[in-house]
Amino acid sequence: MPGEILFELKDVCYHYPGGEEALSDINLSIRQGEKVALIGANGCGKSTLLNVLDGLLFPQKGSISSFGLILDEKNISKKDFNFAFRRRVGFVFQNCDAQLFNSSVWEEIAFGLVQLGLDTREVKRRVEDVMSMLGIGHLKDRPPFRLSGGEKKKVAIASVLSMNPEVILLDEPANNLDPRTQSWMIKLVKQLNHAGKTLVTTTHNLDIIEEIADRVVVFSEDHRIAAVGKPKEILDKRELLQQVNLVDEQFHRHIRDDLHRHYHSHN
Amino acid sequence: MSTDLPEWLLARQEPFQHGDGIAGGKSIRRGFVEKSVDSMSLVFRESFFAERLASRPGLLQGIDPRVKVLTTILLIIVAGLARHPTTLLALNLWILWVAKVSRVPLPMYLKRVWLAAPLFTGIIVFPSIFNVVYPGDPLLILINFSRHFRLGPWTVPETLAVTYQGVWGALVLILRVGASVSLAVLLALTTRWQVLLKALNMVFVPQVFIVMLEMSCRYIYLFLQTTSEMFVARRSRTVSRTSTQEQRCFVSGSIGALWNKAYILSGEIHAAMVSRGYTGTPKTLVSFQISRLDWLWSLFVLAVSLFFLGGDRIVAW
Amino acid sequence: MHIPDGYLSPQTCAVMGAVMLPVWAAAAKKVNNVQKTKYAPLMAIGAAFTFVIMMFNIPVPDGTTAHAVGGGLLAIVLGPWAACISITIALAVQALLFGDGGILAFGANTFNMALLLPFSAYYTYRLIAGNSEAASSRRWLGGLAGGYIGVNLAALAAAVEFGLQPVLFHAADGAALYCPYPLSMAVPAMALAHLSIAGPVEGVITALAIRYLQERNAGILSVEASSSPLEGHSYKKLMRGLGMLILLSPLGLLAKGTAWGEWAAGEIEAKMGFIPGGMSSLAERWQAPLPDYGLPGFEHNLLQSSTVYIVSAIIGLGIIFAITYIFSLVQKKTTPDKT
Numbered sequence: 001m002p003g004e005i006l007f008e009l010k011d012v013c014y015h016y017p018g019g020e021e022a023l024s025d026i027n028l029s030i031r032q033g034e035k036v037a038l039i040g041a042n043g044c045g046k047s048t049l050l051n052v053l054d055g056l057l058f059p060q061k062g063s064i065s066s067f068g069l070i071l072d073e074k075n076i077s078k079k080d081f082n083f084a085f086r087r088r089v090g091f092v093f094q095n096c097d098a099q100l101f102n103s104s105v106w107e108e109i110a111f112g113l114v115q116l117g118l119d120t121r122e123v124k125r126r127v128e129d130v131m132s133m134l135g136i137g138h139l140k141d142r143p144p145f146r147l148s149g150g151e152k153k154k155v156a157i158a159s160v161l162s163m164n165p166e167v168i169l170l171d172e173p174a175n176n177l178d179p180r181t182q183s184w185m186i187k188l189v190k191q192l193n194h195a196g197k198t199l200v201t202t203t204h205n206l207d208i209i210e211e212i213a214d215r216v217v218v219f220s221e222d223h224r225i226a227a228v229g230k231p232k233e234i235l236d237k238r239e240l241l242q243q244v245n246l247v248d249e250q251f252h253r254h255i256r257d258d259l260h261r262h263y264h265s266h267n
Numbered sequence: 268m269s270t271d272l273p274e275w276l277l278a279r280q281e282p283f284q285h286g287d288g289i290a291g292g293k294s295i296r297r298g299f300v301e302k303s304v305d306s307m308s309l310v311f312r313e314s315f316f317a318e319r320l321a322s323r324p325g326l327l328q329g330i331d332p333r334v335k336v337l338t339t340i341l342l343i344i345v346a347g348l349a350r351h352p353t354t355l356l357a358l359n360l361w362i363l364w365v366a367k368v369s370r371v372p373l374p375m376y377l378k379r380v381w382l383a384a385p386l387f388t389g390i391i392v393f394p395s396i397f398n399v400v401y402p403g404d405p406l407l408i409l410i411n412f413s414r415h416f417r418l419g420p421w422t423v424p425e426t427l428a429v430t431y432q433g434v435w436g437a438l439v440l441i442l443r444v445g446a447s448v449s450l451a452v453l454l455a456l457t458t459r460w461q462v463l464l465k466a467l468n469m470v471f472v473p474q475v476f477i478v479m480l481e482m483s484c485r486y487i488y489l490f491l492q493t494t495s496e497m498f499v500a501r502r503s504r505t506v507s508r509t510s511t512q513e514q515r516c517f518v519s520g521s522i523g524a525l526w527n528k529a530y531i532l533s534g535e536i537h538a539a540m541v542s543r544g545y546t547g548t549p550k551t552l553v554s555f556q557i558s559r560l561d562w563l564w565s566l567f568v569l570a571v572s573l574f575f576l577g578g579d580r581i582v583a584w
Numbered sequence: 585m586h587i588p589d590g591y592l593s594p595q596t597c598a599v600m601g602a603v604m605l606p607v608w609a610a611a612a613k614k615v616n617n618v619q620k621t622k623y624a625p626l627m628a629i630g631a632a633f634t635f636v637i638m639m640f641n642i643p644v645p646d647g648t649t650a651h652a653v654g655g656g657l658l659a660i661v662l663g664p665w666a667a668c669i670s671i672t673i674a675l676a677v678q679a680l681l682f683g684d685g686g687i688l689a690f691g692a693n694t695f696n697m698a699l700l701l702p703f704s705a706y707y708t709y710r711l712i713a714g715n716s717e718a719a720s721s722r723r724w725l726g727g728l729a730g731g732y733i734g735v736n737l738a739a740l741a742a743a744v745e746f747g748l749q750p751v752l753f754h755a756a757d758g759a760a761l762y763c764p765y766p767l768s769m770a771v772p773a774m775a776l777a778h779l780s781i782a783g784p785v786e787g788v789i790t791a792l793a794i795r796y797l798q799e800r801n802a803g804i805l806s807v808e809a810s811s812s813p814l815e816g817h818s819y820k821k822l823m824r825g826l827g828m829l830i831l832l833s834p835l836g837l838l839a840k841g842t843a844w845g846e847w848a849a850g851e852i853e854a855k856m857g858f859i860p861g862g863m864s865s866l867a868e869r870w871q872a873p874l875p876d877y878g879l880p881g882f883e884h885n886l887l888q889s890s891t892v893y894i895v896s897a898i899i900g901l902g903i904i905f906a907i908t909y910i911f912s913l914v915q916k917k918t919t920p921d922k923t
Contacts, residue, residue, distance in 0.1 A: 107551075111540075117550070310682075464680070483670075486629055522792075529630075
């Protein structure tokens with residue numbers, strides 16, 4: 001169900017101020033209503049790409065457009081564009097401790113809404129709604145340091161969802177979560193996608209990509225796109241996955257039954 | 268597993284003997300690691316305690332935080348201006364009463380207040396009660412030297428005595444420090460910290476400072492967790508005694524490592540803020556409601572202040 | 585070095601606070617101009633960092649421990665203006681939430697530890713490190729000297745603040761009202777402790793931390809330099825003005841014989857050329873209870889009898905206690921916790 005193009009990247013290159021390469025020659029478009037997974041070994045640049053998509057880092061070479069407008073430093077510093085862009089694109093960071101910078105859960109979820117200038121009643125309504133939707137109402141007054149890892153992740157997601165973004169960028173959302181929270185997360189991703197949200201997720205957990213993506217972008221270790229395809233196609237290309245260093249030679253694909261597949265490596 | 272384990276990793280340690288450590292070895296003195304971890308965990312304990320107390324029903328808990336901030340400052344000024352021990356004693360008693368009706372557990376509260384700053388103050392001012400340090404009229408003569416003598420730049424008086432002025436001054440100082448600390452501690456104990464910081468905009472603290480205060484509070488906990496882990500990890504790996512120099516290197520290494528982490532984190536936080544629409548001027552929702560009771564309480568505290576200061580001026584002159 | 589409330593007279597505290605107001609305003613403007621949207625998170629993290637550093641117990645040769653401030657290190661990596669703001673925030677957290685350092689004495693504490701300490705540490709560091717490479721040993725030597733000098737200057741300032749109290753404020757019979765030690769005792773006592781222990785600790789810790797950063801992440805040492813806003817005319821002018829203000833405000837007034845901190849707002853205006861914001865309202869608050877206090881309706885000869893004092897004082901106290909109790913009763917009936 002691909003809709004209009006929301007993001008279009010042309011020959012995007014990015015290197016960090018120290019000169020360290022993070023993205024080279026990235027050509028990619030993301031359409032309305034898609035679920036895209038970015039996979040690759042650690043340090044391949046997939047998180048950097050999310051930062052570029054969120055208008056936090058700006059490529060030195062190449063161009064990026066979002067919602068039909070050029071996304072660059074000059075445009076995003078304009079108040080109207082910034083406002084329109086920020087409320088449409090939400091980013092759930094990998095490091096919850098960086099994302100949860102407010103002193104209580106309630107304020108965390110309200111932060112984005114207050115910055116966007118919503119009136120008090122609307123802020124309160126949305127915060128209450130999101131908290132009850134994710135089942136975190138009882139955490140309302142808790143400071144972030146008294147939350148468990150799973151709770152932190154839920155609050156981080158709530159803080160983004162409250163802004164009702166059209167595109168949600170998720171950086172390693174399933175990392176460090178217990179199995180139960182992980183499957184909760186997968187269910188949420190699917191649910192949001194059904195509601196018409198566009199989702200871009202980075203992961204190196206091959207177990208979940210069939211569920212969280214209908215298109216997979218594979219990054220090589222030299223920060224380029226090695227392949228793009230449907231999850232099943234990608235998972236079947238063992239040499240490709242080995243070549244980008246995501247799996248080792250012992251990698252197996254077990255088929256326990258038709259519904260549940262399981263990937264892992266062992267001796 | 269493709270990598271081969273080195274041989275020493277396969278060898279087993281000798282079985283644990285009864286003589287090991289318990290009977291023979293010297294017990295290790297509580298070192299800087301324990302002290303640091305202790306002072307860090309104290310911060311956590313304090314904040315848990317404050318949060319619990321702040322949600323109890325009680326006098327101060329019910330007062331609007333902004334009113335509380337202003338009245339606390341007013342009362343600390345009163346303590347600062349008071350010059351007579353009796354006034355300060357009465358003020359201290361009243362503060363204690365306020366603590367009591369605010370359902371602050373008194374033994375803990377008294378320990379928290381009086382075992383810290385006032386006790387320390389007592390030690391500091393102790394020398395000043397003697398006439399060799401602070402001149403005054405003798406109250407109690409300890410030694411009679413029967414003649415003047417000089418010791419370098421100092422002239423030692425004929426007698427060593429506790430002076431009236433010295434004792435008076437020491438009493439005033441200790442009682443005043445006690446009252447001021449009690450007031451500050453009471454404010455922190457009966458208000459949820461997030462709310463307390465927000466209330467500062469009443470005393471002309473700009474919004475951006477309040478936001479920074481809240482954020483730094485939030486990250487203090489993270490850094491305390493991180494560093495306690497570093498310190499505990501070190502303790503678990505410390506087998507023998509280490510030299511002071513090595514210990515200092517460890518501490519400053521931790522400081523360097525913490526700064527590295529902190530700096531990277533500040534960049535990530537910045538990204539997370541900008542991503543959610545932050546443009547450099549923080550906006551916050553503040554919804555305080557000042558009730559009639561808050562007004563009455565402010566007036567009452569004002570009256571109390573006048574009573575104490577008035578009384579002080581009458582008895583002191 | 586955290587001065588609790590009670591040691592300094594409210595008048596001294598007001599002056600120190602008034603001195604700090606323009607400093608904070610200048611610092612906020614400076615850092616905001618350079619860091620833009622990064623300003624708030626960077627300063628907050630810097631504050632949290634200093635707070636945690638102050639919790640570290642550092643072993644000293646005699647077997648005991650001391651603690652560092654970390655202000656010198658922060659000034660070196662972030663620049664003195666940023667360090668000023670971060671340390672101010674850390675001290676505010678300590679004073680407000682932990683009762684560590686006074687609320688009225690906040691101006692004095694920040695003057696010592698958030699202004700004198702980082703600025704002196706930074707310029708000492710700059711003087712020694714110069715334009716040397718990030719890996720140069722001049723860097724950590726600069727840190728060593730900077731930390732040492734910074735802490736000692738801050739302690740000296742605290743000692744002077746203490747030492748002025750008995751000169752300026754004492755009861756009619758000579759009893760001290762605030763800190764009892766005159767300059768001749770306060771300065772040597774503070775100097776002894778800080779020249780021998782706290783100063784070396786701060787210096788050594790700063791130097792070692794810089795060496796750690798040089799080895800692991802030299803880039804972080806040039807953060808301050810690459811974003812340095814600190815050269816240029818307006819800055820120098822401001823520094824000169826600040827220096828003058830700091831040096832002249834207490835000394836000039838002492839020489840004139842007016843008690844420190846008890847100037848009328850007009851007098852301040854004449855001396856400084858402006859009235860620091862907030863000062864005028866503060867001044868009113870202080871003057872209100874002071875002048876010629878007397879209870880109307882009471883005849884002087886009636887007040888001669890001390891029993892009247894005692895009885896009325898006790899009755900007054902009783903009423904105050906009772907009203908306080910009534911407040912707590914009313915409070916329990918209304919909302920138990922409001923935010």
